[in-house]
Amino acid sequence: MKTKMFFLAGICAILAACSSDNEDVSPKSVLLKVVSCDFVQEDADKIIPVEGEAFRVWSAINGVSTPALIEYDWEDAGEYSSLFVLSEGEMPKADNLGLLEVTIPTLKKDGTFSDTGLSVPIFMGYTWEYNEGVKTPMHVEFTLPEYSKAKVFAQRSGYECNMTFYLVLENINTGETINLKGRWKGVQMMNRTLTPSVSKMD
Numbered sequence: 479m480k481t482k483m484f485f486l487a488g489i490c491a492i493l494a495a496c497s498s499d500n501e502d503v504s505p506k507s508v509l510l511k512v513v514s515c516d517f518v519q520e521d522a523d524k525i526i527p528v529e530g531e532a533f534r535v536w537s538a539i540n541g542v543s544t545p546a547l548i549e550y551d552w553e554d555a556g557e558y559s560s561l562f563v564l565s566e567g568e569m570p571k572a573d574n575l576g577l578l579e580v581t582i583p584t585l586k587k588d589g590t591f592s593d594t595g596l597s598v599p600i601f602m603g604y605t606w607e608y609n610e611g612v613k614t615p616m617h618v619e620f621t622l623p624e625y626s627k628a629k630v631f632a633q634r635s636g637y638e639c640n641m642t643f644y645l646v647l648e649n650i651n652t653g654e655t656i657n658l659k660g661r662w663k664g665v666q667m668m669n670r671t672l673t674p675s676v677s678k679m680d
Contacts, residue, residue, distance in 0.1 A: 506651060510572040512600075513646040513655070515580040517591070517662060523641045525589045530557075530634040530667055537629045540622040541679065548622045548674070550630050553613035556668040557634060560598045561605045562643065567658035569602050570647070576601075580645070585637035585666050600645065602660070610668075618672040628676045636667040 519525075540546040560582055569575075578600050583591035598606050622628050640663045647656040 508570070508572045509574050509650040510570065510578060510647045510656075511650055512578055512580055513648050514644075515600075515646070516644045517583050517593070518642045518644070519591065519639070520642055523639060525585050525591065525637050525639040528636060528638045528665065528667070532631040532633040532673070534629050535632045535672070537627065538622060539627045539679065540624060543624045545624055546622045547619070548628060549617070549619045550672070552616045552618075552630075552632060552672060554616065554632065554634075554670050555609040555611060555613045556636070556666070556670070557607070557609050558596070558667065559605050559607045559663075559665045561663040562600055562602050562660060563663075564602050564658060564660040566660070567656065569658065570649070570656055572649075578647075582662070582664060583639075583641070585639050585664060587637070591639070591641075614670065616670060616672050618674060620674045620676075622676060625679045626676055627679055628674050631673050631675060633671050633673065634667040635669045635671070636665070638665045639663070 535552055536550050538548050538550075540548075572578075576599065579597040580600050581593065581597050582595040583593055584595040585591050596608070596610075598608065616632075618630060620628070640661055643660055643662045645658040645660075647658070648654070649656070
């Protein structure tokens with residue numbers, strides 16, 4: 479009986495040791511956090527105005543012999559894109575990589591930028607497209623002559639720039655600091671206009 483008990487105790491000890499070894503060698507989750515992300519506008523990095531293609535949003539017909547007052551309301555959200563491309567360093571692999579975000583610059587009319595822009599993911603080599611999330615109401619009013627037709631076109635415009643970024647990440651598990659450098663391209667179409675085009679009916 480004692481021999482059997484000692485045998486069972488030995489088996490249990492072996493299993494416990496194996497379990498402990500497996501716990502020691504199991505991989506730990508790699509987690510990163512953003513320490514800072516600075517954007518630097520070099521001498522050659524100019525903020526330039528850009529315009530999107532005009533597209534039709536509405537049409538009207540005046541088939542009578544008197545002019546007609548036309549009013550049209552439209553809502554739209556600004557469209558943006560962001561692209562990060564690394565030039566120095568290597569983006570580490572991490573379990574929370576898709577959750578990391580940085581605040582990108584807001585491009586301004588005077589050729590400068592502010593650091594109070596939107597937060598976007600920092601996927602390297604991928605153009606992230608998004609909008610403001612809040613639509614801005616717009617209104618256009620014009621007189622449509624007798625026996626005429628009109629098309630109302632919308633057009634987005636804004637600014638584009640390429641600049642250098644310096645990104646500092648930290649490995650939460652080890653405290654290791656990762657320094658990365660690259661180029662950021664931003665296109666921010668935050669302005670919208672409505673323009674009527676009038677012609678005679680066929």
